[in-house]
Amino acid sequence: MSENNEIEMELPFDSSAITSTEVLDRVNALLTLQDTQNELTEQMEKEILEIEKKYLKKFQPLAEKRFEIVSGKVEPTKEDQQCKAPIQVENLKSVPTDKGIPKFWLHVLQNTEVKDIIEECDIEALEYLVDIKIVQVGDAQDYSLDFHFSENPFFTNTVISKTVKLEEDNELNEIVSTPINWKDGKNFTVQSKKKTVKSKPTKGKAATTTSTTVQEVVPCFFSTFVSPNQDPTSDEEADEIMYIQYQIIAKLKDIVIPEAVNFFLGRASDAEENDYDFGEDFEDEEGEDDDEEDDEEEQTIKKPSGKGKAQPQQPQDCKQQ
Amino acid sequence: MSENNEIEMELPFDSSAITSTEVLDRVNALLTLQDTQNELTEQMEKEILEIEKKYLKKFQPLAEKRFEIVSGKVEPTKEDQQCKAPIQVENLKSVPTDKGIPKFWLHVLQNTEVKDIIEECDIEALEYLVDIKIVQVGDAQDYSLDFHFSENPFFTNTVISKTVKLEEDNELNEIVSTPINWKDGKNFTVQSKKKTVKSKPTKGKAATTTSTTVQEVVPCFFSTFVSPNQDPTSDEEADEIMYIQYQIIAKLKDIVIPEAVNFFLGRASDAEENDYDFGEDFEDEEGEDDDEEDDEEEQTIKKPSGKGKAQPQQPQDCKQQ
Known part of the structure; x- marks a missing residue:
């Protein structure tokens, strides 16, 4: 006290x-x-x-x-399909070998803002994503998103968890990710690059060139979100990594997962709405109409500055497009 | 159904x-x-x-x-003053004639983002603002903010209400404002301007100049928010006016009014947190550190695009600066 x-x-x-x-x-x-x-x-x-x-x-x-x-x-x-507003698709054929809903979660993610960080290299791996579960952890407000994968050529994990740990006052404390057990030569989030280093000529020695191999991170969904750099070089970098992850986790938990089928169908949106600038309004008085510009949806993810509050949101209905 | x-x-x-x-x-x-x-x-x-x-x-x-x-x-x-963390101010004198807390709500508003639209002409009128009450209207989710003014030289209203009417699905339907009864010559939200109109010379007539007086709106807190243009020229303008008002009302209701004393003391913030752009992150890999830029708080008010959802927020704790 x-x-x-x-x-x-x-x-x-x-x-x-x-x-x-x-x-x-x-x-x-x-x-x-x-x-x-x-x-x-x-x-x-x-x-x-x-x-x-x-x-x-x-x-x-x-x-x-x-x-x-x-x-x-x-x-x-048939009973299970009695929804209020069934969808219909013309000219579909029967494909009895189709199992479940193929690539369901890949399509879901590709219809969210997360698509901005999904690269070619991620896509094949995400085809094996079969579920994202929201799991409560402990008695407090901690929770994890569990990404379930079927057997795949890339890693041996069947579940990759991202656990959000909050402090008592709801401040974001930590995000813990399951390390990925990559299969040999299958880690597409890094690539080897040959680097040529030229030494300066010194007294009695001519300049020499040596080449070394360095591992470079490939920016993509898996390297940015699923399994980000666990060894940041500064507190700022650590914070940055944590908040990018948190924004994606919060979006998935509050907006996307509760209504995944509508994201699969491309008729729900997780886009942030526009910022409205007061100053701008005054300038408009004599300026041109810029309504159209205002209506553009920005492809941004909110990032709290410094140690932001991680207020758990209640699941919300998504805007229908 | x-x-x-x-x-x-x-x-x-x-x-x-x-x-x-x-x-x-x-x-x-x-x-x-x-x-x-x-x-x-x-x-x-x-x-x-x-x-x-x-x-x-x-x-x-x-x-x-x-x-x-x-x-x-x-x-x-003295009992009423036993708060958990009393504040102290050095070298204060006693002024027995001070009544209540002078200019309390003006100081509150000046410590919020609303300050961006408060102009010189608003300030004297806002010194008479003695309360902002949140009042539930009807059985539904409608509510009004009631701005209470003490007797003042500008208008005769003692209460100016801004009533937010929501549709059943929480969509913002309408915002109704009490018209201001300005005292004679005291409406500082408009100014008369002489406009000189030059007619083109026509056959047998030389060019003539005539001057007319037009009323121009002075952009300020009262004209933008308290009593905005009730007669917009287009649906877009009407929507724009409604959403500027709604953003301010929502901020006041959810963030400022519940914690007014901390805004009065300048130690609470209603600033929106930063947008984080995914694309930017990738560019950063080889770029310079721009953490400092990221930490700048933007002075913006969110404006939903089109008919936005007016999700009532629960009162939230404000970030302490």
């Missing part, structure tokens, strides 16, 4: 609006009210979290059923 | 990943699961809304007490 007080005491503030000791007393009275408000807010957030946990349990059997259909473990009955 | 189905039927989708009638059947089975998931999500959101309403009732007496202290109606006791 007293420790907590000390931290709050240290917060710098601007006292310029406090014009007298009388005003100071009143501001401290407002801070007392704020303490009460903060306690109530904390209680409210706990109650909301309980509700979210309750529903997460109800969502899980649905996710399991989806996995069984996607992977071909279970064949849905 | 059937009407709803028709709407869902119309959603365009990309069928390229559906390779056979077997796959189509399985996709329709996933859509059945999605229907169930959507119903559960709707139930969950209702339960969360109930909790938020319950706490809103608990927050209201605190807001009322704050108003009484800020306006000087009530003098807090």
Whole structure:
């Protein structure tokens, strides 16, 4: 308790609006009210979290059923197909050898903003991605996304977990990733490059050239997200790596996974909406209409500056395109 | 129900990943699961809304007490000032004539992003702003922000309400503002300008110049937000006006009003966090470190493109600077 007080005491503030000791007393009275408000807010957030946990349990059997259909473990009955708005596709042929829904999760990811980091080299490996599960970890708010892969030519893992560890106040603490066990010569996230180094001529020695082989990272989905550099050279790089991952994880968890079928069908969007700049508005008064520019969706992923708050979002309905 | 189905039927989708009638059947089975998931999500959101309403009732007496202290109606006791982390200011004098906390809400607003649209002409009027109340309207999710003003030289209103009306699915429908009853010659949001019009010389007539007086809008907080143009010339302009207002209202309601004292003290922030661009990351590999640029907070207000979803946010703790 007293420790907590000390931290709050240290917060710098601007006292310029406090014009007298009388005003100071009143501001401290407002801070007392704020303490009460903060306690109530904390209680409210706990109650909301309980509700979210309750529903997460109800969502899980649905996710399991989806996995069984996607992977071909279970064949849905006619009854299972009685959705409110069935889709129809003309001129389709029967292909009895089709198992489940081929490349389901690859198509899902390719219809999200994550597609921006999916490269040619990722695609074959992602064809073996058969499920992404949201799993609660421990009693707190920690969770992991488990990427399930069927047997494939690239690595021996069947599950690659990305576990998000939050601090008590919801601050993002750490993201732990399962290391990938690459099969021999199959790690497409690095490539060997020959580097020629020319030594300077020194007294009595002519210049010599030596060539060494260096491993270079290939920027792609697996190197950026699934298995990023575990050995960053600076705190800034570590933070950067963590936040890129967190943004993707949060998007997948809150927006994409709960509605994967609509992403598969390309009719849901995870795009951030536009920033609106106040200053711009004033300039517009005499300028040209730039509505069209405003409507362009930016291909960006939000990155908190510094140690951002990792507020767990409730699953939300996606905008239909 | 059937009407709803028709709407869902119309959603365009990309069928390229559906390779056979077997796959189509399985996709329709996933859509059945999605229907169930959507119903559960709707139930969950209702339960969360109930909790938020319950706490809103608990927050209201605190807001009322704050108003009484800020306006000087009530003098807090020593007991009232026993907050967890009282602030101290050195070298303050006693000014027994100080009433309440002078210019409290002006200082609050000036420490938010809204400051970008507060101009010189707004400031004197905002000194009379004595409270901003969040009021639930009707049984649905509609609400209004009520701006309370003490007697002032500019207008006769004591309350200017901005009411947000949502549709059943949470889409923003309309924002209704109380018209301002300006006192004679005190409307600082418009200025008269003489405009000289030169007519072209025509047959037998020399060019003549006539001057007319036109009313021009002065861009400021009152003209942009409090009492915007009620007579937009196009749907796009109407949408634009609505969304600028909505962004400010949402910020005030969810972030600023619940923690006004910390904004007054300049130690809370309502700044949007940074966008992180994936593409940029790849370029960085060989580029310079641009961490510092990334950390700059952008002074922007988010504007949904088209008819955006107005998801009510739960009150959130503000980042302490």
